[in-house]
Amino acid sequence: MNSNTRHNTDRTEPDENSPQEYDVVIVGSGPAGAAAALFCARAELETLLVANGRSTLQKCAYVENYLGFPAGIEPQSLLDLARAHVEQTDCTVRTETVDGVTQQDDTLVVDCDGEAVTTEELLAASWSKSEYLDGLGVEKEQEEDGPVDEIVTDEDGRTNVPGVWAAGRITGTHHQALVNAGDGARVALNLIETFRPSYYNDWVVPDGYYASFDREIPTGVEEIDHEERQRRANAGQKWMREFF
Ligand SMILES: Cc1cc2nc3c(=O)[nH]c(=O)nc-3n(C[C@H](O)[C@H](O)[C@H](O)COP(=O)(O)OP(=O)(O)OC[C@H]3O[C@@H](n4cnc5c(N)ncnc54)[C@H](O)[C@@H]3O)c2cc1C
Numbered sequence: 446m447n448s449n450t451r452h453n454t455d456r457t458e459p460d461e462n463s464p465q466e467y468d469v470v471i472v473g474s475g476p477a478g479a480a481a482a483l484f485c486a487r488a489e490l491e492t493l494l495v496a497n498g499r500s501t502l503q504k505c506a507y508v509e510n511y512l513g514f515p516a517g518i519e520p521q522s523l524l525d526l527a528r529a530h531v532e533q534t535d536c537t538v539r540t541e542t543v544d545g546v547t548q549q550d551d552t553l554v555v556d557c558d559g560e561a562v563t564t565e566e567l568l569a570a571s572w573s574k575s576e577y578l579d580g581l582g583v584e585k586e587q588e589e590d591g592p593v594d595e596i597v598t599d600e601d602g603r604t605n606v607p608g609v610w611a612a613g614r615i616t617g618t619h620h621q622a623l624v625n626a627g628d629g630a631r632v633a634l635n636l637i638e639t640f641r642p643s644y645y646n647d648w649v650v651p652d653g654y655y656a657s658f659d660r661e662i663p664t665g666v667e668e669i670d671h672e673e674r675q676r677r678a679n680a681g682q683k684w685m686r687e688f689f
Pocket of ligand 1: 496
């Protein structure tokens with residue numbers, strides 16, 4: 446087993462009275478949490494995204510610095526696009542508050558509005574409250590220019606508590622949505638590696654790309670032929686036209 450691997454991927458069937466089990470629970474669906482959920486779900490982890498309401502981005506008047514929107518975009522539209530993207534995966538999305546997290550052996554028990562769910566990994570992408578982690582003893586420090594307690598992580602996004610990760614604004618990254626989304630994706634990829642040590646890249650490439658280098662298609666990569674590329678491009682354009 447790779448040193449990054451904490452997981453036995455064999456699952457026993459839960460009985461109907463036991464709490465719902467996930468590989469990863471992500472708290473917060475701003476840019477950081479939504480990006481993390483997208484990557485975890487695409488990597489086929491059983492993923493739950495829990496968020497209780499407003500992203501900080503809803504305070505913004507108009508977003509002009511999110512890459513890919515040269516004329517800018519309304520903050521709510523950007524969040525709706527992110528949510529719709531996550532919802533196209535198998536990620537479970539719940540609008541609830543995480544009130545606390547406790548540890549039972551190697552499992553984290555997450556209190557979602559009074560209902561317990563269990564998970565192997567938890568990724569905090571909440572702002573500005575993180576008291577729900579206090580029972581675990583997650584290390585925090587007060588932000589430099591404000592009252593908020595930021596979560597302390599190592600360079601991979603791990604906190605001092607095994608199985609608990611954090612990304613986005615709550616870890617002291619810049620107050621910029623694009624940076625926070627990238628941070629969520631980055632930490633999610635590190636987390637995914639603990640389940641799938643051979644995971645290489647979430648890529649879609651042209652048919653035969655790896656054969657042309659005399660290589661096997663790595664885990665996480667999908668090769669598609671010309672017809673499928675065209676079909677996806679048409680479906681993508683249609684989706685965007687209907688959204689806007
Ligand atoms: C006035 C203003 C204008 C801004 N303008 C811009 C701009 O123009 N461009 C730009 O790039 N950035 C801008 N920002 C910054 C940007 O909004 C943030 O950097 C970004 O939203 C942070 O992303 P995040 O995912 O880390 O956190 P957030 O977007 O704040 O998301 C936090 C999430 O955590 C959830 N949450 C919190 N606690 C719990 C809990 N206990 N249980 C469940 N869910 C919980 C919330 O519901 C939310 O979904 C602006 C910020 C402000 C305040």
